[in-house]
Amino acid sequence: MCPSRTSSSIMDPSGLLLLLLLGVQSSTGSLPPPRTSFLLNSAVRPLVHFSLPDVQNTNTLLLSDDGSTLYVGAQDAVLSLDVSQSDIIALKKKVEWRPSNSDITECQRKGKNPSVDCPNYVRVLQLINSTHLYVCGSYAYSPHNAYIDTESFSMVQQGGAKGHCPFNPFQRNIGVTIEGELFAATTTDFKGVNPQIFRHFSKNGRSDVSLDSSLGLLEEPAFISSSLDPADRKLYFFFSEVGKEFNFVNKLQIARVAQVCKDDVGGRRTLQKKWTSFAKAPLLCQSPRQLPFNVLQDVFTLQPPEGSNTSDTLFYGVFTSQWSSDSESAVCVFRLQDIKTVFTGSYKTFDVGKHRWNPLQGQHSHLGKCGQDSASDSILDDIKKNFLTGGSVKPVGYGPIVVSSGQQYARVAAMRTKAANGNQYTVLFLLTESGFFHKVVLFDLGPQVIEEIQVFKQPQLMKSIILSSSKGVLYVGTSEGVTAVPLANCSIYKTCSQCVLARDPFCGWSPTQRACTSLDTSPDPIVQALENGGVDEKCGRVTRKRQDREILVPLNEAVRLECVKPSNLATLTWTSSQFENLPENLFIQSAEGKLSFFATDATFGSYQCEAEEAGYKEVVASFSVRQIASPRSVRPSADVNNDNDHKHKDDDLVTVEPEVLEESYPTESKRDDKFTTIDKEIVIKKNHSGLGNIFQHNNSESTPTSNRDVQCGRKPLSEAHEKYSYFSALVWVSILLAVCICVLILGCLYLWHQNNLGLKVTPLVSEKDSSHVNNCMETVPSLSTTEDAGPELKVVD
Structure with a gap:
């Protein structure tokens, strides 16, 4: 009897129940959120991407020993890419390797989808010797292998390869060559239910096992x-x-x-x-x-x-739980x-x-x-x-050294790097199922996510990563193409404080260059503070006062001041010269750092936004809010052609977004406004719905600007909010009133003219009641009093 197929439990029900009871408690020590975040195609954290329109599923990667060539196994093709330059990935050569039409037909006859299951997915890509590559593909659910000459990059031989790679192209497998021998762990049947571990191409007269x-x-x-x-x-x-x-x-x-x-x-x-x-x-x-x-x-x-x-070799493994629904x-x-x-x-x-x-x-x-x-x-x-x-x-x-309760990691790479203090630090590169790379540094006090970088949009069924520590690049292969991710980009940190607070062992502040630079490229000693804060000691307290940005708004307008976080870990606090603490009945501070209030005599004044991270504080935005004389004086020139193209439901709000200064910060917007972008345009919007609509304001709306800036002296008002002004309303009301008066006068003149001509009109005295007077002039209100009334009309028979 087969032991593994007829075995029973060594755990009694009470032990299982205890295990389940222990497991219902929530996880502790989860990773903190990433300090900085960069979306795909970010201009601040650029990546190098390669793809071909006729090639898909470029997810089997092999880096040459010298690091200058990246071999890629794809769907129906094998590529040779030039990666000798860090900022360019170029195609050197390509070999097409497709199943024949009869192979596709046979695959379809066995119940497989011809366009999804039956192409040839390259699943093993290894150097078999110094001159040839060995490749194995699913080949329409009939595994084949081939040899490729690395010099000419041409296929020199191919044949059947059952047991070298799986029939099912989406089933995970292992294929590695060691000293010319292939060690494969895969399934050996069409259904993919018979697993095996092989040694093929055995040397020295040994048999395959x-x-x-x-x-x-x-x-x-x-x-x-x-x-x-x-x-x-x-x-x-x-x-x-x-x-x-x-x-x-x-x-x-x-x-x-x-x-x-x-x-x-x-x-x-x-x-x-x-x-x-x-x-x-x-x-x-x-x-x-x-x-x-x-x-x-x-x-x-x-x-x-x-x-x-x-x-002392270490193995870093990514694990998930079959019981977790999150x-x-x-x-x-x-x-x-x-x-x-x-x-x-x-x-x-x-x-x-x-x-x-x-x-x-x-x-x-x-x-x-x-x-x-x-x-x-x-x-x-x-x-x-x-x-x-x-x-x-x-x-x-x-x-575990890392526990994440909000991300499901799929791939991992690790490397050691020496910091400025001479200590060695381990850096993990973790790829999430949703397409983000987390760069995690393992400190004595716990892991820290230095940054997260989006590398693909849609979840990928098949993906792989290769780390080149010598080149400082991580290569990611997916169905969308091959992406090269630089391990660090120190230039994104513009100030000493932000460079040091990043706690990136690859980066440090150079006092002589006055820039954040890589340890490998800086000829001078650099400043770092990885384990502890100490930003004041490393960089010195910044005493330069940021110049206030002047904001001119009408009285009783709703105002919102925005402040960009230097990082996702920073907390923002607003202060004002008029108040020791901003009263809650006058000001509303949102979790994203926005300050909202009505412009009144009590709230006009200066405001500062201060960011605090790891005990270090710095002012990141400063405003001076002043009253403008009249609504008419703030009306900038408008483009009448665009007057009807921009209508906003909250038209009584002045929003002041922060300027993109030299000291910009590496944080970009993400889903659900989780992160704040540094690439926002500077916009001042004037609306008419009051403070209640402050939190309904949509920052993503297009706001074309005028040629003049009357309101704040820096940036013009949006033309989308110019059409509703007090002056326009007054003109329209005056015109309507004049028209009504003219119509009334013309009507009375017409009746008077008809009476003078002797035409039959309504008699002055009614035949039924001679005591009543019916004078048309009574329709015009008299401004005289009863004492000043004219002579009494008498009726003469």
Whole structure:
């Protein structure tokens, strides 16, 4: 009976209940928000993007040893890109590799979508030797491989490649070449349900080897990454699979690391041409009193510093939780020495009678060892059945180094860099599912997100990243193309305080150049304060008073002053020379930093916006609000042709947005106004709906400006708000009144004229009641009193 397929739980229901109760508590120690944010195609933080209109799914990347060429495996093509210059990605050569029409038809006949499933997606791209590339593609659900000459970049040979890469182009796999041999972890069937780990192209007369298919050594794995330990000549595979040692209601995912000896040749009779060194162990990534992060998404291998022991190699893994309904992820780091210790420790054995895994008793020193080709059949049979370790690989520090409760990370890269103080710092580059890169620095007091950069818009099913620390560039491959992300852009910080507050180990302030510069390019000592604040000591307190920006507004107008945050972590405070504290009955301060109030005698005066971050304060905006003499005097020249094109529902509001000064800050707008942009135009808007509409104002509306600036002396009023003025209203009312008077006078003159001609009109005296007078002049109001009335009319028979 296969142990992995018939195993039952070692966890009783009470233990599971306790685990669930512990897991309902909220996560702690989540990452702080990014300090600065940059949207795609930002002019402040530019990226280099490459794409071709006829090439899609450029998501398999390989960087040449000299870093000058980036090879790209795409859909139906392989590209060679010139990346020798950091600001340009240029196409060198392209090889098309498409399935034939008959291959597409056959793929469609088997129930696959011809345009989605049946193209050739390149899934393995490796240097097989110094002159040729090895590529493997899904090729219309019939895996093929090929060799490409790197000099001429032409295909020299191709053929079938079952077991080299998956049939399903969207199934994750591992393919790596070591000393001319291909190690592949993939599925080997059309349905994608038979996983295998192979060694192909074996050297030195050895046979190719694979896993023993008679045992369920792997259960629905999702292969993630691999890494070679050159000292022990072992290859480690990282993946997630269904954990059959636990019998849960739902399939329980377990993160794993498996090992094989690179030079394994299998046994003589037992395990012929099969791995005799295969073993697997759980990877544990769990915060205290929390459910574990059990689904592995990506692993990055960070080699130790030169001259160090290879056992100090670190593996940075991105994990998610199958129980979490929110975007939640964590990063755990594992040491190679700890993995080795687990594989040389205790193992488990499957008890067929009780259908459960139990600790393996006795000495079994041969488990997890290399060089078992001459072992006896009994030892090989023991190796064949006992492949699961008794212990788990625990992370460094026994918990995650990064926990994010608002982002789901998909890929990770890591590097070490030396700061100005000589200390080494680890920087993580984490790619989110939504398309943002988070640059995270690991400090002693906790991780900090230095910046986030958007690299693609739509979520990507397939994506990959390659870090070139020597070039200072991170390459991202998606269906949208290839994007090069510079690891740092120090020039975005314009002042010493902002450069130091960024806490970016790549950047520092140069006192001689008076600029924020990279450590690699600065010939002079630079200023940094990574661990502690100390901006005052490093940069000195800024004593220069910012000149007030004069704002002229009419009395009783609603005014809103806007202030740009230097960073997402800064807090804004408004102060005024007229008030010790701004009274809440007169002023409204929004969370985004806007100050709103009515222009009255009590509120005219100067206002300053002060930003505070890490204990450092600085004034970032200053205004002087003064009364203007008359509404007519603030009417600028208008373009009558555009008068009807700009109508605003809140036309009684004067909005003053901050100027883009030399000391601009690297923060851009994002979804739901989460971040404030530094690229806004300076606009003053005059509206007519009162303070109640202050928070309904739409900053995204187009506001063409006039040629004069009467109101504030700096920027003109918007023509969209000029059409409604007191002067225009007065003119229209006067015209209407004059027309009414003229109509009334003309009517009376007409009646008088008809009476003089002797025509029949209404008699002065009614035949029925001779005591009443019906005089047409009575329709004109008399201004005289009763005493001054004229002679009384008498009726004569």
